[in-house]
Amino acid sequence: MSTPSPGDFAERLRRRERLVGYWIACDNPVGTERIAGLGYDYVGVDGQHGVMHQPGWQSAMMAVDARGIAAGVIRVPSADPVVIGTALDTGARAVIVPMIETPEQVRTSVAACRHWPVGTRSLSGPVRAELRLGDVPARVDRQVACIVMVETAAALESIEPICSIEGLDAVYVGPADLSVALGASHFGDPSAAEALESALGRIVTAAEAAGIACGIHCLDGDSAARRLAEGFTFVTVSSDITHLQQAAAAHLRAARSAG
Template sequence: MTAAELARKIRARERCLGYWVMLDAPVATERLARLGYDYVAIDGQHGLIGDAGLLSNLIAVDAGGRSVGIVRVASGDPAVIGRALDFGAGGVIVPLVDSPEDAARAVSAARYPAGGRRSYGPMRSMLRIGPTPAEADESVLVLAMIETPGGLAAIEEICAVPGLDGVYVGPSDLCLAVGGRFPNDPEVAGVFEAALERIRTAAANASIAAGIHNATGEQAARRLAEGFTFATVASDLVHLEQAAAAHLKAARGES
């Protein structure tokens, strides 16, 4: 899949599935990118990955040949967004979007001067989407994370921001934002589910995509059935630990 194809699918609200990478392990990332996920998201905010790692892992996704690499950037700073795109990311997930102004700034940072403030210096990205600004703008996704009280309160206005391709739920922080004591706090389960429904509805009304992070593939399937249009599954670090623990348990003969 190309970046342009992924952008078309996301914008058309077609179902897409992604995987999450937190480890700076390009060989592993390359293997993950061969499995058939529509995209592989490299975590530049909470992941254990620096600038050089972002570049190496994006190259690894391309080498896998089946997925598009996108980056959850560390912040909405235009320099941070532009750098991820120059490295070859097919899109950015921007954290901590509290307002339509935050979302508009993120969109502007990802678009070249005719419609934004991205500085022209495509470097590696020209290998994937071409050096023409209009072509690059058409191929690059901008997704705003909804994970804060402010972001939830302004969800309808955020979804209406011109040029925003979608919103992406960070469920751990959103659970805290609606009053949870910790992620997945059962005491706020009802409020949390109502928040998800509000986000899905706002995105659908604005004709933009709605995505969410998930702990398991089963959970991702459920969220898609509920109306989310794209979903990411777990992460390499979590799955590595889970697989190792399961094998250890089996080797010990424990039930």
């Protein structure tokens, strides 16, 4: 069996293989390059809430590609086709589109990831996307995945029609926002735990019925393993900025524990 490569990511996602990713919030290409060589299937770059904005997306994708192991993925700020096209032009293998609530928004996102005649994406020309994915539109489209987020009450209510949109590759749960949408005062609020678990079950079932992948963001590796066992097909583990803080705090406690 051949070793999976970044170029296989979209097809592996569509086949609903189990994939594990990592989240990058910091604009730190050197750190991103280190993470990309650890063996994660993908490295997601946060272009919505992270400190990295469009000028940093290309450096992040180059850092991920440098190791030849993980696929670079970008969460864009919105379903704006121009922004989606910009992210894909950096060489991203997939985009994650946040705050999706209607099937029509899904259609717009999917179209922005595909060239004519099935979509609205413009040919990139001599930029990183062409270097990594080629210049034949249909071939490029097969190597790019469109993932939309489920994180609001409206998205949950429309989850079945959302999952059924032709060309959509995956749905991805943002558990923090979804928790608040279900009545939690904060992520982890025990009063909304049962409602959240019920919602997650519904999302997994809808995605499976539609034959598309279903992912979720997790706080740690143990949580990620549990979600995979529950039927999610891909999981993202924590983030660089979270682990940086956790590691620094742990070492500080250790240093100050000397008697």
